[in-house]
Amino acid sequence: MTTQPQQAITLEGLTRRFAVRERDGTDRRAVRGELTAVDAITLRIPRGELFGLLGPNGAGKTTTIRMLCTLLPPTGGSASVWDFDVVRQPAQVRRHIGVLLTGERSVYWRLTGRENLAYFAALYEMSQATVLSRIAGLLDLVDLTARADDLVERYSTGMRQRLALIKTLLHDPPVLLLDEPTTGLDPQASRIIRDLIRHLHRDEGKTILLTTHSMEEADQLCERVGIMDQGRIVALDSPQALKRAHQGEMILRMEVDGRADHATAVLRTIPGVASLTLQPLPPDSAWEITMTVTDITGVLPQAMQAVNAQGVHVRHLQLVETSLEDVFIALTGRRLRD
Ligand SMILES: Nc1ncnc2c1ncn2[C@@H]1O[C@H](COP(=O)(O)OP(=O)(O)OP(=O)(O)O)[C@@H](O)[C@H]1O
Numbered sequence: 315m316t317t318q319p320q321q322a323i324t325l326e327g328l329t330r331r332f333a334v335r336e337r338d339g340t341d342r343r344a345v346r347g348e349l350t351a352v353d354a355i356t357l358r359i360p361r362g363e364l365f366g367l368l369g370p371n372g373a374g375k376t377t378t379i380r381m382l383c384t385l386l387p388p389t390g391g392s393a394s395v396w397d398f399d400v401v402r403q404p405a406q407v408r409r410h411i412g413v414l415l416t417g418e419r420s421v422y423w424r425l426t427g428r429e430n431l432a433y434f435a436a437l438y439e440m441s442q443a444t445v446l447s448r449i450a451g452l453l454d455l456v457d458l459t460a461r462a463d464d465l466v467e468r469y470s471t472g473m474r475q476r477l478a479l480i481k482t483l484l485h486d487p488p489v490l491l492l493d494e495p496t497t498g499l500d501p502q503a504s505r506i507i508r509d510l511i512r513h514l515h516r517d518e519g520k521t522i523l524l525t526t527h528s529m530e531e532a533d534q535l536c537e538r539v540g541i542m543d544q545g546r547i548v549a550l551d552s553p554q555a556l557k558r559a560h561q562g563e564m565i566l567r568m569e570v571d572g573r574a575d576h577a578t579a580v581l582r583t584i585p586g587v588a589s590l591t592l593q594p595l596p597p598d599s600a601w602e603i604t605m606t607v608t609d610i611t612g613v614l615p616q617a618m619q620a621v622n623a624q625g626v627h628v629r630h631l632q633l634v635e636t637s638l639e640d641v642f643i644a645l646t647g648r649r650l651r652d
């Protein structure tokens with residue numbers, strides 16, 4: 315057994331740019347520019363931490379995970395896992411990580427659960443006896459023993475995700491990289507996956523980097539959260555500290571009919587309105603105005619006056635304390651889910 319590093323995952327100015335191509339008039343592929351999906355991220359995740367990257371679509375979460383698991387080369391900076399460099403020592407990196415990617419069929423539907431695990435276990439150097447006992451233990455862990463010899467195509471979505479999760483554990487890696495492990499699952503299946511992640515962290519000492527859209531998930535599960543937006547980490551702390559930093563602020567939500575755009579132009583000028591977003595509320599032509607306010611007693615009367623003066627009708631008014639999502643809105647002016 316090698317010595318265990320202090321930092322399980324290290325990112326030093328990690329960067330990934332993509333060429334953005336569009337068809338030009340001559341119908342040839344032309345390079346039009348570059349998109350920076352991951353923008354010089356520096357981050358240290360100590361051994362044993364459960365860390366969450368929280369961010370909206372396109373923030374760069376999956377790109378970060380793909381670089382860490384050696385699927386995609388960085389275009390700048392560096393990253394290491396378990397002290398192995400993702401570019402120079404990819405085989406060692408892969409030996410120390412279990413990876414769950416989204417949007418991939420990570421298990422074969424025409425095989426049984428047990429056959430899938432045996433197939434993937436053959437990729438690692440383990441004795442047959444170790445493989446068999448490992449597979450039995452993992453199936454037990456996720457309550458799939460009774461269904462282990464059924465074809466995966468007969469599994470529910472939640473069962474498939476449990477299988478995909480234990481597939482990442484076959485070689486008992488110290489680090490898990492989980493890209494949106496609960497996306498697409500119903501609440502109950504999500505809860506089972508979250509409990510498993512908690513167990514792997516608490517009882518098995520795994521270092522876990524997961525990505526999520528869900529602020530509740532980040533809040534409930536993670537010791538530290540990096541809020542990611544447009545390739546950068548815009549805030550990094552424990553969920554408690556992130557929320558505390560924005561205390562004293564409240565969220566004022568207004569559901570309105572009418573020219574909400576006119577009203578928001580005025581609302582933005584009110585002192586004490588820290589940020590403001592405007593969202594359409596389909597199917598009718600209503601709007602939701604969400605404001606982060608630092609002085610609610612001062613802002614509220616002025617806000618009502620401003621919208622009335624614009625002939626905008628307020629259907630519903632709600633005042634809420636800050637959540638992690640609100641922290642995100644305050645930092646970026648946008649919502650996690652658009
Ligand atoms: N292979 C690629 N070629 C070009 N652009 C890419 C490629 N992969 C990702 N991108 C772009 O990089 C940005 C970040 O994408 P990424 O998939 O990392 O975001 P994400 O945070 O995982 O989003 P989501 O929540 O939707 O999964 C996006 O603008 C995306 O379109």
Ligand SMILES: [Mg+2]
Nearest residue numbers: 375376377416
């Ligand atoms: Mg993604």
